[in-house]
Amino acid sequence: MNIEPPNIQTLLEVEQKHLGRFLRPVAVMLIVFGLAGVASPVLLSTLTVGITAAILIISGAMWAVHSLEMHSKSLGDWLRPVLLLVTGMVIVAEPAAGIASLGLLFTLYFLIDAYRNFTAHRAFNGLGRPWFIFSGILDILIALLFIATWPKGSLVLVGIFVGVNLIFDGIALLMLSRMAKPPKSS
Secondary structure, three states: OOOOOOHHHHHHHHHHHHHHHHHHHHHHHHHHHHHHHHOOOOHHHHHHHHHHHHHHHHHHHHHHHHHHHOOOOOHHHHHHHHHHHHHHHHHOHHHHHHHHHHHHHHHHHHHHHHHHHHHHHHHHOOOOEEEEEEEHHHHHHHHHHHHHHHHHHHHHHHHHHHHHHHHHHHHHHHHHHHHHHOOOOO
C-alpha cells in the first residue's frame, strides 16, 4: 500500500486542467448550493433523491438500448436495465421512501467509514491515531443519529449532510485555486 501523500502541485495541476478558469466559480457555486441546502435541507434532500432517480432511469434506459442493440434474449441481460428503471420510477413515485433509503445508505456509509477510521492509523504506523479515532467516533454518532431518527429524520439529515459536503468541497476547491499557478496557454 502506498502511504505517500499526494503531491499537492500535481493535484493542483489536475484540478486546474479539469476546471481551468472555472475553478473559482465552481467552488463558489458549490458553497452557495451547500449553504442553501443547509438552510433548506428538505429541498436539498428532495433534489438529491430526484437526481438519483434521474440517474437510475437514464442508466436503465441506456442499458435497455444496449441490450436491444445486442439482441439479448437472456433474462440476465435484461435484469440490470429493468432494476434500474423500476428503482428510479419507484423513487419518483415515492420520493419520501427514496430519501429514507438514502438515509439508510448514509448510515451504512458512516459505519463503514468508522471502521476504516478505527483501523487506518495502522497503515500510517500510528500517525494521526487520535484524529482517526475521533473521526471514527463522530462517524458512529452520525450513524446513530440517522438510525434514531429514521425514516422521517432522513428528510432533513440527508439535505444537511449533502449541503455540508458541498460547502467543504467548495472550500477545498477555493483553497486549491489560491495555490494554483495560472494555467499555461498554448
